[in-house]
Amino acid sequence: SEPLQEQHSTTTTYVVVSISCSPRSSMAKAPGASLGPVPFADVEADSGLVSGVPEQLPEEHADADLVSALPSAPMAMGISNLRFYEGCWLPEWSVPAAVALQRRFEPRRDDVIVASFPKCGTTWVNALTFATMARRAYPAAGAGHPLLRLNPHQCIPFLEGLFGSRRGEAKLEALPSPRVMNTHMPLAMIPRAAAPGGGGCKVVYVCREPKDMVVSRWHFHRQLHPELAFADVFEAVCSGAVAYGPVWDHMLGYWSASTARPDSVLFLRYEELLRDPAEHVRALARFVGLPFSGAEEDAGAVHDIVKLCSFGHLKNLEANKTGHVNPILQIPRGALFRKGAAGDWVNHMTPEMARRLDEIVADKLHASGLTFHE
Numbered sequence: 001s002e003p004l005q006e007q008h009s010t011t012t013t014y015v016v017v018s019i020s021c022s023p024r025s026s027m028a029k030a031p032g033a034s035l036g037p038v039p040f041a042d043v044e045a046d047s048g049l050v051s052g053v054p055e056q057l058p059e060e061h062a063d064a065d066l067v068s069a070l071p072s073a074p075m076a077m078g079i080s081n082l083r084f085y086e087g088c089w090l091p092e093w094s095v096p097a098a099v100a101l102q103r104r105f106e107p108r109r110d111d112v113i114v115a116s117f118p119k120c121g122t123t124w125v126n127a128l129t130f131a132t133m134a135r136r137a138y139p140a141a142g143a144g145h146p147l148l149r150l151n152p153h154q155c156i157p158f159l160e161g162l163f164g165s166r167r168g169e170a171k172l173e174a175l176p177s178p179r180v181m182n183t184h185m186p187l188a189m190i191p192r193a194a195a196p197g198g199g200g201c202k203v204v205y206v207c208r209e210p211k212d213m214v215v216s217r218w219h220f221h222r223q224l225h226p227e228l229a230f231a232d233v234f235e236a237v238c239s240g241a242v243a244y245g246p247v248w249d250h251m252l253g254y255w256s257a258s259t260a261r262p263d264s265v266l267f268l269r270y271e272e273l274l275r276d277p278a279e280h281v282r283a284l285a286r287f288v289g290l291p292f293s294g295a296e297e298d299a300g301a302v303h304d305i306v307k308l309c310s311f312g313h314l315k316n317l318e319a320n321k322t323g324h325v326n327p328i329l330q331i332p333r334g335a336l337f338r339k340g341a342a343g344d345w346v347n348h349m350t351p352e353m354a355r356r357l358d359e360i361v362a363d364k365l366h367a368s369g370l371t372f373h374e
Ligand code: A3P
Pocket: 001, 116, 117, 118, 119, 120, 121, 122, 123, 124, 212, 215, 216, 217, 219, 309, 310, 311, 312, 314, 336, 337, 338, 339, 340, 341, 344
């Protein structure tokens, strides 16, 4: 999530790449074929992976004018300034990373990117995507599953975090296929990811009812700034000047791509995932080219993934209860698992505030076909 990005953390952003189009009925491993994504934290720990690549800043970071020439706004959460780059308010540190991403990110056809606006269900969809794609190597009910010992954000690299250094880029390059990555960047910053014509990789986007996103964001940032007023976060979101905002433009970019290229962009909604997680896991599996076989269905593989990644299960794992998402910002991992429900905005917003944000969002999404109904 966003404050982690401030420190170039490996926060989640997802890109899932199809492993194979062979029928799931066998799920047999073809000679030389990968069994699915590897947990990024395990690969990252292998220092031999990028030996010889210095921890050196890419040229975009040395270009001071790149950032200073852009319009700026203070971040309501008091973490860093925002800069307006190509229609998006980005945290200042991530502007060079965005430019580097645009210039050098080369998607592989079997990559999968999980994309989201912060606080919209990133952690959950990261876990579901990883568990679904990695199920041949790691059955979800297995005692050795990586999600039992690692936070979901440790399993999937944070794309813009990696593009903060040459070594980060090298790590991404060295990651075996299929790669799963995570980003909060708008689609325009990863133009080759879901490229028209099917040349890019696949993108899984999760969006959330904006009022609940505001509430979740306020609670999360209060971990660092207990004095933060809810009204300040609300106003920032309404103005559009919030990290990765405006939120409506973020959603619209992925929404439009998903309607134009449904094979490349899967558009998920947090509230619908809550309503029927199993059906969405099936859709996710089909999307990445790994539909569940009859045998897997009979064996309860879908249910196992839903259970493994459920809020109640993940929240209570030691890997998610202890430690910090980011060692510098010291945000407890537990903050990623707060309430896990829809509709909490009624406990934080006046009816007037709710109406105002609803109207802004409805106006901005007008005629797109994307709507939010309670
Ligand atoms: P709340 O603060 O409303 O509880 P992100 O991962 O993008 O930062 O989003 C965080 C939101 O997703 C939080 O919402 C968090 O509780 C919720 N969440 C995290 N894991 C979840 C899970 N497995 N199932 C449902 N919701 C989850």
